[in-house]
Amino acid sequence: MNPNCGKVYLVGAGPGDADLVTVKAVKLLRKADVVLYDYLVNKELLDYCHPESELIYVGKKKDKHTYPQEELNELLVHYAQHGKTIVRLKGGDPFVFGRGAEEILKLIEHQIDYEVVPGITSGVAVPAYMGIPVTARHVASSVTFVTGHPASGNDAVDWHAMAKASDTIVVYMGVSNAGRIASELCAGGKSEDTPVALIRWGTYPQQEMLTSTLKSIEYDMQKAGFKPPALMVIGEVVKFSNQLKPLIQSVNTKELIHV
Numbered sequence: 629m630n631p632n633c634g635k636v637y638l639v640g641a642g643p644g645d646a647d648l649v650t651v652k653a654v655k656l657l658r659k660a661d662v663v664l665y666d667y668l669v670n671k672e673l674l675d676y677c678h679p680e681s682e683l684i685y686v687g688k689k690k691d692k693h694t695y696p697q698e699e700l701n702e703l704l705v706h707y708a709q710h711g712k713t714i715v716r717l718k719g720g721d722p723f724v725f726g727r728g729a730e731e732i733l734k735l736i737e738h739q740i741d742y743e744v745v746p747g748i749t750s751g752v753a754v755p756a757y758m759g760i761p762v763t764a765r766h767v768a769s770s771v772t773f774v775t776g777h778p779a780s781g782n783d784a785v786d787w788h789a790m791a792k793a794s795d796t797i798v799v800y801m802g803v804s805n806a807g808r809i810a811s812e813l814c815a816g817g818k819s820e821d822t823p824v825a826l827i828r829w830g831t832y833p834q835q836e837m838l839t840s841t842l843k844s845i846e847y848d849m850q851k852a853g854f855k856p857p858a859l860m861v862i863g864e865v866v867k868f869s870n871q872l873k874p875l876i877q878s879v880n881t882k883e884l885i886h887v
């Protein structure tokens with residue numbers, strides 16, 4: 629590693645609720661010279677930064693990127709080459725659909741020191757805040773985390789195989805393809821009555837949930853005008869929400885449709 633360069637920390641900010649961040653992340657935010665943060669990061673976390681630190685928003689919404697990934701990688705390299713301590717703050721966990729590896733490979737190429745600080749991924753925490761455990765004895769012994777928006781196009785995921793192999797399926801970035809995903813899973817052997825939950829801004833005070841089935845999810849989403857960012861949870865575990873949610877969370881939850 630180049631001793632004249634600073635260090636980059638790829639830090640998971642957790643799923644939203646500012647209290648779901650790690651102690652290590654807070655310690656690093658306190659000492660960072662530069663913080664580059666994403667769209668889904670809770671901005672309250674930036675209050676941990678010291679007043680002189682430089683805060684740079686590098687968020688990506690669907691089809692609307694403040695910085696293309698290549699430019700963002702260059703920014704990290706630039707600040708590190710100026711000897712700065714950098715926190716690259718990413719929603720959830722940096723290695724779960726977070727392009728963390730791509731950023732690290734660029735740092736390695738430039739011999740820049742780095743460290744990864746895992747965070748709580750939304751795929752587990754967001755359902756949990758709605759009273760949905762992603763696994764449950766006798767109900768779901770397997771769970772798959774999958775993107776609904778694969779980099780190499782819509783056919784990159786084998787939904788038919790997943791329909792057979794996984795009890796619970798948690799889809800990140802799946803809102804715009806929800807109808808297609810639901811029909812692929814049914815074609816692969818999942819029952820049309822399999823419960824589905826779509827959870828928007830999970831763990832934030834404004835979190836919203838729409839529950840439906842594979843058969844009706846597309847219609848119900850359109851009727852409710854459901855928008856991203858959201859996670860889709862598919863499987864019998866969704867039914868736990870009725871029993872567990874009131875007991876687990878005090879956060880307000882708007883229920884759009886409950887079937």
Ligand SMILES: C[S@@+](CC[C@H](N)C(=O)[O-])C[C@H]1O[C@@H](n2cnc3c(N)ncnc32)[C@H](O)[C@@H]1O
Pocket residue numbers: 643644668718719720721722723724725726748749750751754799800801802827828829830831832856857858859860
């Ligand atoms: C680019 S991925 C990043 C995932 C992140 N690295 C993680 O571990 O949670 C962004 C997607 O994660 C999901 N997501 C992240 N935070 C969420 C939240 N608070 N509520 C609902 N979905 C969320 C959505 O599907 C969103 O489109």
